Amino acid sequence: NAxxxxxxxxxxxxxxxxxxLLCAQDMNHEYMYWYRQDPGMGLRLIHYSVGEGTTAKGEVxxxxxxxxxxxxxxxxxxxxxxxxxxSVYFCASRRTVTDTQYxxxxxxxxxx
Amino acid sequence: xxxxxxxQTEISVVEKEDVTLDCVYETRDTTYYLFxxxxxxxxxxxxxxxxxxxxxxxxxxxxYSWNFQKSTSSFNFTxxxxxxxxxxxxxxxxxxxxxxxxxxxxxxGTSLSVIP
Numbered sequence: 689n690a691x692x693x694x695x696x697x698x699x700x701x702x703x704x705x706x707x708x709l710l711c712a713q714d715m716n717h718e719y720m721y722w723y724r725q726d727p728g729m730g731l732r733l734i735h736y737s738v739g740e741g742t743t744a745k746g747e748v749x750x751x752x753x754x755x756x757x758x759x760x761x762x763x764x765x766x767x768x769x770x771x772x773x774x775s776v777y778f779c780a781s782r783r784t785v786t787d788t789q790y791x792x793x794x795x796x797x798x799x800x
Numbered sequence: 801x802x803x804x805x806x807x808q809t810e811i812s813v814v815e816k817e818d819v820t821l822d823c824v825y826e827t828r829d830t831t832y833y834l835f836x837x838x839x840x841x842x843x844x845x846x847x848x849x850x851x852x853x854x855x856x857x858x859x860x861x862x863x864y865s866w867n868f869q870k871s872t873s874s875f876n877f878t879x880x881x882x883x884x885x886x887x888x889x890x891x892x893x894x895x896x897x898x899x900x901x902x903x904x905x906x907x908x909g910t911s912l913s914v915i916p
Contacts (some may be wrong), residue, residue, distance in 0.1 A: 693882065
């Protein structure tokens with residue numbers, strides 16, 4: 689039982705490049721989330737999903753897209769990376785809305 | 801709208817001192833959940849506690865205790881006899897009922913440094 693895993697752990701992009709961050713969970717959780725963490729701002733919700741095939745916007749969705757084609761995977765895409773997207777990205781999942789979230793180890797992304 | 805405020809940006813204490821981390825939340829719902837997470841220097845997020853809005857009992861877990869007061873919309877976290885290993889950033893979070901129930905909103909965090 690690996691819990692929540694994120695790929696990659698680190699990435700450096702140039703402005704305008706695209707990439708996809710992968711989040712995978714093996715706990716059969718319905719709910720999955722993508723957050724970004726910036727100094728002094730806590731974790732801000734980018735997008736989330738309440739089940740396979742569904743996605744919804746969080747607080748800061750601009751510049752990101754997501755997909756949940758399989759229940760266990762939640763992909764976060766950056767179509768045209770900008771320096772403002774330099775951050776640490778955390779994925780989380782939980783079984784129901786009343787349960788605790790379990791977090792992945794994070795992905796540190798730098799956009800030059 | 802939901803909001804979580806952690807007014808203390810950074811706190812430093814000497815080992816063995818007690819320290820309280822404040823969390824104030826805003827919500828229009830009567831049903832909601834509150835959480836505390838710890839983020840040590842290694843970066844992972846560690847779940848500490850979950851409390852629903854109908855349970856105002858204080859909770860103690862070893863050196864950790866939580867004081868939930870609906871009258872002041874606060875969910876404060878106290879570490880007794882702090883240790884160096886308690887040095888971390890601590891986040892308070894809120895999940896409210898209704899259309900926002902599936903989202904969890906985090907406060908900005910309090911960075912705690914415990915000095916030996």
